[in-house]
Amino acid sequence: MRTTRVAAVAAPFGRDLDECFARIERLVALARARGVQLLALPEASLGGYRAPDADEPPALDPDGPELRRLAAIAGDMVLCAGYYERADEGVRYNSAVCVTGDGVLGRHRQAHQPGAFDTPVGRIGLMICYDKASPDAARALAADGAAIGVCLSAWPASRANASPDLGRDRWTRQFDLFDQARAVENQLLWLSANQSGRFGDLRFVASAKVVDPGGDVLATTGVAAGAAVADVDVAEAVDLARRAVSARYASSSRREAQMV
Template sequence: MTTLRMAAVAAEFGRDLEDAFATVERLIKEARAEGVRLLALPEACLGGYLLSLDDDTALDEGPPALAVDGPEIRRLAAMAGEMTVVAGYCEAGGDGLRYNSVVCVSGDGVLGNHRKVHQPLSEDASYASGDRFHAFDTPVGRIGMMICYDKAFPESARALALDGAQIGVCVSAWPGARTNASADLAEDRWKRRFDLFDRARALENQIVWLSANQAGTFGSLRFVGSAKVVDPGGEILADTGVTAGTAVAELDVAQALQTARRSMGHLRDRRPDAYTPSGAATA
């Protein structure tokens, strides 16, 4: 049996990159001390998220744009060392555009990168959109990444699972409800949706699921925390609740996937020919 100790973080991050790296370094050191080999940090942890999801780009200049092959990501990789670390940042694309991105690194460098595809509300005023989902191999297994609102679309996680992802990692800056907000974040309806998506994406694809999220507040946003590790049956193995913290769990990933898929294999039993809407040429 080969088990993997993995963790997902809920933490607060702002605009200051040095402060962000200090927090990241602390979280990596704490995870390393607990034997964690795969660590997921939140969306936009390097430079912070947007101050508002309304169409108001005048609030500030937004997070600093970093090149995926630039010094900041190399610094993150050096901190990761023997661990595999996933972290969100604002990517400076070679096309001159800015992307809401997530990178996977180890001490060997960049292992994978994903640009957020689905953009909620007015996020497209600050970022360009990515256009694909793909899995990639890492020292801890084959991983697929997505960002926040991406997980609201079943096709996102399904594309990763069909590409062989054993572990789905979703990093978020998921806030509480904009209207009729609950004073108690634990009872917030957007928090419930966050949790439902995490469990459903794991269960329907029978993969291990790591969900990291921002915590605290930033601008007008109040984040729901709720970082967690979910098994291929949709059961939550570890959860931070709505406060900052690290959810840590240990699992034999290959065995967990085999057990979940032994009788009812959701990927195996698919019927793609039946999914095309009547009269449509493509699904």
């Protein structure tokens, strides 16, 4: 039995990179003190969210000093974070990266179908925010051998018929439903990080969580900032969930055959 301690964060991140790094250092230090081995930070945790009514976030070189600094902060921890990527010819991407102190383990651009990659805590696939609304994106990760899905979000509350109570907001409910659905239908350990607080006229729903491969929420921050932490034997949890699905499918197939 090999248990891994994982955590997903709900926290606010703005335009000031020094402030972002200071917050990341605090979050990583707190997680390390709790023995966390895999930590998921929100979308746009380096430079803030690219909101339509706000200035552009800083566009970062995917091989530049900021990501090297992120890797140095990670040390022996597997750390996932989102940023605004500067690519060739002025192209920009909403991107996510997974690092340790040894460097980059994997990347994802929101414009691309995600893929999985190996890490010290298992095979991981990255997704960004509304990627989770697409069943095909998470399915691609499972088909590529991922045991862990990590989705980094800047998911706001509804701006139409908004509820004053974030816990009753319909976009909060959608966020939570997508997390559980993507976990259970692909039998993945699912980490969901999200921005919290406000940015411009956006109010983020937080709701960071860890969902097991059977769809049960193991830990959540609710609609507040914080870290959802859980201990999971990833290989065992994924194997049990997938064997249960296979058994149900086999039983259903036998019943259908008997009816013919």
